[in-house]
């Protein structure tokens with residue numbers, strides 16, 4: 001299923017077409033292959049990438065033919081080396097920066113996607129690279145991957161969700177240790193801590209990711225979406241409320257199925 005490098009962008013939704021998009025998009029059957037594409041800057045996340053990624057995620061969300069998404073980084077050296085350091089402090093004003101974040105809430109859009117998301121991680125996975133990966137459901141890394149959250153060392157607070165998603169993924173003590181020290185982790189340690197779900201040899205990364213997605217997509221899309229919703233929404237509720245949510249979603253799906261069958265039968 002893995003189609004190799006993704007050649008196209010989400011043309012219709014983007015106002016400006018240029019020769020080197022910061023995000024590549026390719027649809028292969030039910031899978032959207034989304035690739036961060038600034039290899040010359042180790043796929044550092046800049047404004048252009050933010051806008052293109054936002055448009056791409058909207059396309060993934062709205063396309064009924066797309067049932068799952070893989071996010072990866074182009075080039076040999078990195079999935080993403082974090083926010084683009086050259087853009088720090090360049091926003092015209094705090095107010096405008098905040099307004100744009102509000103209008104194009106990329107991280108919120110990731111979390112709202114009810115389709116399965118897999119992050120394929122290789123090379124440097126730093127700062128917002130880790131944070132984007134944390135917004136995906138599965139994180140599969142190659143053996144050469146190196147992880148780290150250098151924000152606090154740079155005098156910043158992670159702003160793509162890591163202060164919330166990392167403790168939910170690793171537990172508070174481990175999350176705090178990584179956020180406060182900014183130390184680097186190998187793929188093996190990332191796996192031991194539970195930051196990634198699997199580590200594979202570099203040449204096999206995309207094939208493994210492709211197979212994992214294929215395996216997930218054997219399941220019914222509605223069941224996948226509702227299971228994901230139960231987990232993500234349930235996490236922030238007391239157990240009893242989470243269980244009630246699960247029951248509601250499971251019963252709702254059964255009812256819809258029965259309704260569908262009854263409709264077909266009679």
Ligand code: COA
Nearest residue numbers: 040041042044081082083084085086124126127128150151
């Ligand atoms: N923002 C902007 N450009 C970046 C970048 C970032 N976060 N990370 C790497 N780049 C650019 C470099 O400036 C360099 O560009 P150049 O060839 O035009 O000089 C290119 O990517 C290659 O990086 P380089 O630093 O030469 O590679 P390296 O192997 O010596 O080091 C890293 C790799 C990842 C250790 C180093 O690039 C680095 O520390 N990057 C910043 C990581 C970071 O702090 N991210 C911000 C998190 S909030």
